[in-house]
Amino acid sequence: MATRSLRVAYGQALVELGKEDERIVVLEADLGKSTMSILFQEQYPERYFEMGIAEQNMAATAAGLSLADKIPFINSFAVFASGRAYDQVRQSIAIPGLNVKICGSSAGLSDFGDGSTHQAIEDMAIMRAIPNMTVLVPADAVETRKMVKAMVEWNGPVYIRINRNDLPMITDIEGDYEIGKLQVVRDGSDIAVFANGVMVSKALVAADELKRDGISVKVINASTVKPLSKDEVLAHVQGCKGVVTAEEHSIIGGLGSAIAEVLRRERNLPIEFVGVQDSFGTSALSYDELLEHYGLTAEAIRDAITLLLES
Amino acid sequence: MATEELINHLEEKARQLRLSVVEMMGIGKVGHLGGSCSCADIVAALYYHRMKVDPQNPKKADRDRFLLSKGHAALVQYAALADLGFFPKEELQRVKALGGMLQGHPDMIKTPGVEANTGSLGQGLSIANGMALGLRLDGIESKVFVIIGDGELAEGQIWEAAMASVNFGLDNLVAIVDQNGLQATGPIIERFNTNPLTPKWAGFGWHVIEIDGHSMREIVAALEEADATRGKPTVIIAKTVKGKGISFAENNAAFHNGAMTAEQYELAKRELSIVARGGC
Numbered sequence: 367m368a369t370r371s372l373r374v375a376y377g378q379a380l381v382e383l384g385k386e387d388e389r390i391v392v393l394e395a396d397l398g399k400s401t402m403s404i405l406f407q408e409q410y411p412e413r414y415f416e417m418g419i420a421e422q423n424m425a426a427t428a429a430g431l432s433l434a435d436k437i438p439f440i441n442s443f444a445v446f447a448s449g450r451a452y453d454q455v456r457q458s459i460a461i462p463g464l465n466v467k468i469c470g471s472s473a474g475l476s477d478f479g480d481g482s483t484h485q486a487i488e489d490m491a492i493m494r495a496i497p498n499m500t501v502l503v504p505a506d507a508v509e510t511r512k513m514v515k516a517m518v519e520w521n522g523p524v525y526i527r528i529n530r531n532d533l534p535m536i537t538d539i540e541g542d543y544e545i546g547k548l549q550v551v552r553d554g555s556d557i558a559v560f561a562n563g564v565m566v567s568k569a570l571v572a573a574d575e576l577k578r579d580g581i582s583v584k585v586i587n588a589s590t591v592k593p594l595s596k597d598e599v600l601a602h603v604q605g606c607k608g609v610v611t612a613e614e615h616s617i618i619g620g621l622g623s624a625i626a627e628v629l630r631r632e633r634n635l636p637i638e639f640v641g642v643q644d645s646f647g648t649s650a651l652s653y654d655e656l657l658e659h660y661g662l663t664a665e666a667i668r669d670a671i672t673l674l675l676e677s
Numbered sequence: 678m679a680t681e682e683l684i685n686h687l688e689e690k691a692r693q694l695r696l697s698v699v700e701m702m703g704i705g706k707v708g709h710l711g712g713s714c715s716c717a718d719i720v721a722a723l724y725y726h727r728m729k730v731d732p733q734n735p736k737k738a739d740r741d742r743f744l745l746s747k748g749h750a751a752l753v754q755y756a757a758l759a760d761l762g763f764f765p766k767e768e769l770q771r772v773k774a775l776g777g778m779l780q781g782h783p784d785m786i787k788t789p790g791v792e793a794n795t796g797s798l799g800q801g802l803s804i805a806n807g808m809a810l811g812l813r814l815d816g817i818e819s820k821v822f823v824i825i826g827d828g829e830l831a832e833g834q835i836w837e838a839a840m841a842s843v844n845f846g847l848d849n850l851v852a853i854v855d856q857n858g859l860q861a862t863g864p865i866i867e868r869f870n871t872n873p874l875t876p877k878w879a880g881f882g883w884h885v886i887e888i889d890g891h892s893m894r895e896i897v898a899a900l901e902e903a904d905a906t907r908g909k910p911t912v913i914i915a916k917t918v919k920g921k922g923i924s925f926a927e928n929n930a931a932f933h934n935g936a937m938t939a940e941q942y943e944l945a946k947r948e949l950s951i952v953a954r955g956g957c
Contacts, residue, residue, distance in 0.1 A: 420840075422799075423806075426838075427838070428807060429793065429803075429807060430804040434807065454800055457794060458795075462786050462793065463786070
């Protein structure tokens, strides 16, 4: 599968949308070359604010900008956007439901070399727990670009979690992104796999492999983690024998938890979680090596499906 | 120069705000009496003199903005907003009540006239910076005023924001430090000393004005000086007395967030019922 950069797609989308909409302003905490917000700075320097290495101030400043009718996008690594600036996001942005967009870049384990301090394995859980917050996790560059447009059109705080590395192109080029809509990327009937981010492509590989064994796997790209439609989730699992969730995140509080919350009364529908097993990240020399180390692989998804069908 | 008449008018308004705060507190109810009274004169000068606000149109684009970074002093802001007609005065009797519009800390969604949600200390100056940047982008001449507590200055975010205000040359922003010298548990100089304030702010590049925060003449003059300052933000360091105007609450940390007995309540009301010189 061809791969492309999500963060470049993000930066380009900001530039594209910033051309049409002068309300868009971009704030950065000295990571513009990584988050690719720098692309916006090149085009619209007067609407780009370098806030220095001070994420808390950046988040609350964005609250003020939104109160002056701007649409601020704040940028940092996911671990800092959700962790360092948590209180500002909660108090100054989310409680009044301000129209601030938060980009958590280099999310999950995707900043493989930098180790646990820079790897966000709990940001989905943190952001999902905040009332008024919308949480998005694009699976590829095309979806990222569409999501940024949807974020501008959405009135309220949104968190987008972006991978640092180029990922396979798997989503549909056509149409707009609809926040809250789950997309079936592979139809199937035995097991439903809800995945997002890098794990969607892994789930597709697992589905391909299992097809040879006569197992039909449905893969759903759960790129909106919140708001999550109960009806949609229930419709997708209709007739399935089990559910697997797959995320580049701790199994505590993220996508798996969100799906399990919805399916809690489905007695005959066992769930397996593929994700980071309650541990911090670590440094590695390659992204794939790190994903493998934490069991974030097509093989792990295949094993989870097999386990469900055997039980 | 402010006229005698204006000063008398603002002093009288400050007295009324304090009385209103006491009435909101009532008997036996816990509330932030001390910090509300220490900044009452500043709040009066802003709402009844310096700021352009429209109670009939609270979101008017060219209004001046008021932020209470020390959000726990919300009672004094509520008193001013009700008096100006942003909402009915009856609401004051339901402060902090379930389902009421007046929350324990300022809430812009629930309360007309409140500009942001503040109260998690340390965040107001950042929000003010964002507003000032946004107003400047749109070429709107309005000014942003933010009151910060001196205990609150221990929050690191204040200093991130203080650097940012100067970096962006925000002369449409005025910070006012309500230096009442007491934090929740006691004197700041004995607990976590945020002093000296002037060298800190000046070192960060601010235009600093030191005043007696209970001298209406000095408050008004400082706001004028801030208006005349270009290219950098102004901070007014206002030396104040926590609980000002109420004998038993003055300089008393117990009334940072305390309740009055029936006797104290009556005494406070009596003390605040003495109309200032001139009156109105």
